[in-house]
Amino acid sequence: MAAASARTIGKVGWNILESPACRAGNIASLVPRVSLHGSSRAYGTGVAGFRSKLLFTPLRVGRVLGCAYLVGGGLGLYQTIQLSVQHHLAEEEGKAYSDGDLKLTLYQYKTCPFCSKVRAFLDYHRLPYEIVEVNPVMRKEIKWSIYRKVPILMVNDDVQLNDSSVIISALKTQLISKETISEIMRCYPEMKAVNEKGKEVTEFNNKYWVMVNEAEGQTMYPEKDSRKEEIKWRKWADDWLVHLISPNVYRTTGEALASFDYIVREGKFGTYEGFFAKYVGAAAMFVISKRLKSRHNLQDDVRQDLYKAVNEWVAAIGKKKFMGGDQPNLADLAVYGILRVMEGLEAWDDMMENTKVKSWYRCMEKATQSHEDHN
Incomplete structure (x- = not known):
């Protein structure tokens, strides 16, 4: 018109x-004709x-x-x-x-197990994303956010997703349902609670659920109880497996120093911050790891708890290639994301040598590849 x-x-x-x-x-x-009155000399x-x-x-x-x-x-x-x-x-x-072509920006610490979980999901699903490495000391990169933890995922520059399990569940829902992220996030309401120490914490309802309809659910979970198993092991990864990482990578003073050398090298630190983090941080985490061992009732040799947990996971997979069958499911991606933060450290070498996880782990490496390969 x-x-x-x-x-x-x-x-x-x-x-x-x-x-x-x-x-x-x-x-x-x-x-239009205009009638002019008065002396013509005026004009x-x-x-x-x-x-x-x-x-x-x-x-x-x-x-x-x-x-x-x-x-x-x-x-x-x-x-x-x-x-x-x-x-x-x-x-x-x-x-x-x-159509799922979302603009994704991940705010992370590279060595954080929860951030690694999100990257494993994004890499497996070939979702392009940008990374913003956050300085663990000042955290200036997320000063705009009320939520002060990582990972944080920004979707299309206007929707903020917090908590690794919520991020993964919401994105998986979007890939299947094609609904907007804003609509999907209504299914994961945020709630405030007070933990046993009297500290206020933020939790999210339904965070292990992929919100799909019955037909989509049957396609995604064709085997009986496969959805239930996926949720069970995703929770296990967050509630148990992740708590075995720190006591194992900071088990001795030597391991603590090697771990912080890796953290400083891969993270975003200034010159003085890096020096402080490497030596003071290593000493502090060595002490903290002992407290974590007591809090989670771990054995004196925390390696044994790590071996037991990993072998329990492998036994649950059974003769299948992955927990999800021929392809990884969300539990596979969560466990792999957590374990791989130990790569290059003594704890990882010991785990690969003393458990049956190697075959599954190598398959997961191939399935996810690296961020740089397709971004």
């Missing part, structure tokens, strides 16, 4: 300029002077009027094209987002 109006205005302007009346200077019929040097101006004025007015129509039509057509292009781009952008 706007384009048609613009064309009409332009056509009128062109007809005015091409009309005989305009070319001959006789445009009186196109201009010129006499009657003759006034008439000469009157003969000249219609010609000029006609041309100006015609040009105005043309310019107005041109501007209108320009605005119409601009709006059409913007509308088309908006439709394409909305279509891309609805």
Whole structure:
């Protein structure tokens, strides 16, 4: 409609300029007659002077009027094209987002097990994402967020997802249902609670559930109880396996120093922060790891608890390639994400040598590949 109006205005302007009346200077019929009262001398040097101006004025007015129509039509057509292009781009952008082509930005610590879980999910599903490494000391990179933990995932620059399990469940739901992330997040309401130490903590309802309908659920979980098993082992990874990491990587002073050397090398630290973190942090975490061992009732040799947990996981997989069968499910990705933060450390070497996890672990490496391979 706007384009048609613009064309009409332009056509009128062109007809005015091409009309005989305009070319001959006789445009009186196109201009309303004006009755002028009072002395003609007020408008010129006499009657003759006034008439000469009157003969000249219609010609000029006609041309100006015609040009105005043309310019107005041109501007209108320009605005119409601009709006059409913007509308088309908006439709394409909305279509891309609805198809799962989301703009994802992950705020993380590279050596954080929960952040590693999210990366494993994103890598397996080939979802391109940008990484913002957060300084663990100052955390300036997330100063804009009320939620002060990592990981944080920003979706399309306007929806913030917190908590690794919520992030994974919500994105998996989006990949299947194609609903918007804003709609999906209503299924994971945030709630405040007070833990046994009297500290306020944030939890999320339904965080291990992928919100799909019955038909989609049967496709995603074809085997009986497979959904129930996935949720069970995702919880196990968060509630038990992750708590075995620190006591094992900070088991001795040597291991603690090696762990912090790795953390500083892979993380985002300033020169002085890195030096402080490596030596003071290693000493502090060596002490803290002893407290964690007591809190979680671990054996004196915490390696035995790690071996037991990993072998329990392998036994649950059984003869299948993955917990999810031929392809990893969300439990596979969670366990793999947590375990791989130990790579390059003594605890990881001991785990690979003294458990039956190696075959499954190598398959998970191939399934997820690396972020750089497809981003």
